[in-house]
Amino acid sequence: MSELPPDRRSRKRQQTADHLVGIAFELFARHGYGNVTMEQIAAAADVAKGTLYNHFPVKEALVRHRFHMDFGAVLPELLARLQTLPDCASRLREFVRLNASYFEQHREYVGPYLRYRLGQPINLPAAEGRSGLDRVYAQLLEAGQARGEIRRDLPLAHLTGYLVFLHLACMVAWVQKPGSSLAQEFDTMLDLFLTGALAEVSR
Known part of the structure; x- marks a missing residue:
């Protein structure tokens, strides 16, 4: 079922x-993330402090929104690009390479992002702040299972969950x-994950 608009x-x-996020990141770029307060963001955006806090309870939430917004913006093109690669392993490696490139360009914000992201419930609904990382990994692994490249004796949800947590552990x-x-x-x-996840025929 497709999502309602x-x-x-x-x-x-x-x-x-x-x-609000655009204004916040202009201030972060000008003064440094650690030197900008929520009050300064509200003033620069010309909104009441209550309005800002209604959208973002803490400053780290602004970073999460920006990271997830950027990810969502490139996702359709990214998935199409990954489909041109020959197998699951190469698609996974290209996906994490592009992730690394993005986060290395925004390293100042990764610590605050992780503190906020890892402090949230594990089963947080996508509409409430999930990035979509799990959905991408699930799609890539499911295609790999269908092609006999990824083992099928483990549920897709298990493999996806393991890979998401490994991904976040790498960032930490x-x-x-x-x-x-x-x-x-x-x-x-990925070397470690694929050693255990590859189907026997692919080893």
């Missing part, structure tokens, strides 16, 4: 949230090691 009220709320490890490469962290993680 957002109603006028939802669209207005989304537009306000996007505007990387952000704590200045000068390290997230691309290398992801590459090592």
Whole structure:
């Protein structure tokens, strides 16, 4: 079943949230993330503090919104690009390579993002702030199972969950090691995951 289009009220709320995030990131770029307060963001956006807090309870929520908004914007083109690659392993590697490139360009915000993201309920509905990472991994792994490249004795949901948590664990490890490469962290993680996830015929 396809999702219903957002109603006028939802669209207005989304537009306000996007505007607030745009103002916040202009201030972050100018003054540094740690030096900007929620009060300054509200003043620059010309909204009441209550309006800002109604959309974003903490400053980290603004970062989450921006990261997830950026991910959603490129997702259709990204999925089409991945489909041109020959197998599941190469699609997974290209996906994490592109993820690494994005986060390495926004490293200042990854720590705040992770603190907020990992503090939320595991079963948080997509409409309430999920990035869509799990859906991408599920789609890639399901296609791999259909082609006999990924083992089918484990449920797709299990494999997807393992990979999402490994992905986030890589980001946590990387952000704590200045000068390290997230691309290398992801590459090592996929080596380990695929060693266990590949179907016997593919080994």
